[in-house]
Amino acid sequence: MLRTRGPRLPPTDHGLLLGRLCRRLFPPALGLGRGERGRPTGRPVSGGRGRGWLQPTGHDTGVQVYNSLTRRKDPLIVANAEAASWYSCGPTVYDHAHLGHACSYVRFDIIRRILTKVFGCNVVMVMGVTDVDDKIIKRANEMNISPTSLASFYEEDFKQDMAALKVLPPTVYLRVTENIPQIISFIEGIIANGHAYSTQKGNVYFDLKSRGDKYGKLVGVAPDPVGEPVDSDKRHLSDFALWKAAKPQEIFWTSPWGNGRPGWHIECSAMSSLMFGGQLDLHSGGIDLAFPHHENEIAQCEAFHRCKQWGNYFLHSGHLHIKGKEEKMSKSLKNYITIKDFLKKFSPDVFRLFCMRSNYRSAIDYSDSSMQDTQRLLLGVTSFVEDARAYMRGQLACASVREDQLWERLADTKVAVKAAFADDFDTPRAVDAIMSLIHHGNRQLKAVTKETAGPRSPAVFGATVSYIEQFLETVGISLANQQ
Numbered sequence: 255m256l257r258t259r260g261p262r263l264p265p266t267d268h269g270l271l272l273g274r275l276c277r278r279l280f281p282p283a284l285g286l287g288r289g290e291r292g293r294p295t296g297r298p299v300s301g302g303r304g305r306g307w308l309q310p311t312g313h314d315t316g317v318q319v320y321n322s323l324t325r326r327k328d329p330l331i332v333a334n335a336e337a338a339s340w341y342s343c344g345p346t347v348y349d350h351a352h353l354g355h356a357c358s359y360v361r362f363d364i365i366r367r368i369l370t371k372v373f374g375c376n377v378v379m380v381m382g383v384t385d386v387d388d389k390i391i392k393r394a395n396e397m398n399i400s401p402t403s404l405a406s407f408y409e410e411d412f413k414q415d416m417a418a419l420k421v422l423p424p425t426v427y428l429r430v431t432e433n434i435p436q437i438i439s440f441i442e443g444i445i446a447n448g449h450a451y452s453t454q455k456g457n458v459y460f461d462l463k464s465r466g467d468k469y470g471k472l473v474g475v476a477p478d479p480v481g482e483p484v485d486s487d488k489r490h491l492s493d494f495a496l497w498k499a500a501k502p503q504e505i506f507w508t509s510p511w512g513n514g515r516p517g518w519h520i521e522c523s524a525m526s527s528l529m530f531g532g533q534l535d536l537h538s539g540g541i542d543l544a545f546p547h548h549e550n551e552i553a554q555c556e557a558f559h560r561c562k563q564w565g566n567y568f569l570h571s572g573h574l575h576i577k578g579k580e581e582k583m584s585k586s587l588k589n590y591i592t593i594k595d596f597l598k599k600f601s602p603d604v605f606r607l608f609c610m611r612s613n614y615r616s617a618i619d620y621s622d623s624s625m626q627d628t629q630r631l632l633l634g635v636t637s638f639v640e641d642a643r644a645y646m647r648g649q650l651a652c653a654s655v656r657e658d659q660l661w662e663r664l665a666d667t668k669v670a671v672k673a674a675f676a677d678d679f680d681t682p683r684a685v686d687a688i689m690s691l692i693h694h695g696n697r698q699l700k701a702v703t704k705e706t707a708g709p710r711s712p713a714v715f716g717a718t719v720s721y722i723e724q725f726l727e728t729v730g731i732s733l734a735n736q737q
């Protein structure tokens with residue numbers, strides 16, 4: 255639902271119900287990234303990033319989160335714990351998903367689970383699916399099929415891969431092609447508010463100058479006009495497209511400006527607003543999306559809603575690289591491992607634990623040896639749990655156990671894990687705390703002969719196993735079927 259100081263948008267069918275849950279006007283300011291899908295480019299702007307971030311009011315989750323808008327850890331305050339609003343940029347569906355995508359979506363899935371299960375937020379997550387764009391059209395032409403068939407095939411494929419990785423589906427997926435009238439209304443609103451203009455060629459551009467020094471809250475750069483065609487119909491070369499006039503033979507929708515299709519950035523602004531109106535708690539994506547994509551989303555939304563701050567927290571995940579390679583794993587660079595190929599060798603739980611061993615913001619090096627190392631770590635957990643169970647059943651005789659120490663370790667671990675999660679979802683620290691608990695548990699489980707066995711302390715091992723299982727369940731890892 256749009257709250258609207260700008261023009262009104264018709265809600266989508268899916269959006270209607272959930273959109274009602276999430277109101278309250280509110281506000282936002284970081285990044286780095288790529289040009290209209292590709293070039294890392296931009297020039298510094300005055301004013302700029304982090305300036306004037308408004309701390310939201312509402313429910314303090316107890317988590318300190320690294321906010322790309324301020325480039326520091328801020329207390330994560332959501333408007334309403336019963337419906338914390340989260341918009342996630344989804345895939346552009348023109349090829350199989352790879353481990354880079356897996357890394358980003360698994361990391362945010364872990365964060366979502368922690369927010370829900372440890373910090374009691376009911377998260378409403380919307381994921382936008384880009385099912386029409388230049389790359390989709392190009393690939394469909396090469397394959398001699400319609401862009402719609404291509405996109406729907408790869409969207410389904412993406413969903414299957416995510417399910418295989420145990421990534422929880424968003425509360426709702428919104429497809430660009432199912433929201434074109436809403437996107438058009440959104441563009442009309444930006445034009446009406448004086449921040450966009452149409453051209454004779456049937457394009458609509460965001461008027462960057464109209465934002466004054468307000469553009470650049472996130473990354474602090476403006477799109478670099480280098481490479482713009484000489485016959486560009488933009489008023490200023492840094493302006494970016496909201497609506498693109500159709501080229502001959504291209505898929506199009508009718509609009510007040512002629513036949514065409516939406517620009518990339520506007521999709522996410524419009525679809526997020528359809529669900530959550532003029533205020534958004536959390537927005538996530540890979541770091542490449544910070545600029546220009548998220549920067550432009552901010553400009554569009556604040557121009558449409560005429561508000562000072564639209565998204566309150568921007569979370570960006572670091573890239574997955576093949577070990578030793580500079581570039582991120584990427585469809586366009588053709589240097590990728592598909593999720594399906596990966597899952598022939600390793601379990602989704604191993605991948606999840608691998609993701610947890612680094613902070614979600616850091617770049618991550620993929621190699622088979624680091625996966626094998628993580629596999630061994632998970633096997634270590636499984637074997638501790640099996641030994642502890644054998645002990646509980648009386649099948650493993652041990653010397654007397656320092657029970658008081660184990661109880662104390664268990665209590666300390668619980669505190670340490672929660673503190674790590676509350677500190678910007680510090681999963682490596684949480685994993686270390688669990689591994690240390692297991693290390694101490696293992697030290698007490700020294701097998702001896704039945705004759706020399708000491709008094710038994712099954713309860714403390716029961717409590718430890720139960721807690722470890724609960725921890726793993728929280729982050730989406732299951733110990734069953736590990737090999």
Ligand SMILES: Nc1ncnc2c1ncn2[C@@H]1O[C@H](COP(=O)(O)OP(=O)(O)OP(=O)(O)O)[C@@H](O)[C@H]1O
Nearest residue numbers: 345346354355358539540573574582583584585586
């Ligand atoms: N190597 C990677 N590591 C981490 N995240 C990635 C990687 N590649 C893509 N992502 C993230 O996956 C999400 C979906 O990306 P999208 O489908 O737009 O991919 P893309 O960037 O167009 O693909 P590619 O770069 O492979 O051509 C985005 O949040 C993006 O930042």
Ligand SMILES: [Zn+2]
Nearest residue numbers: 343344522547
């Ligand atoms: Zn997006």
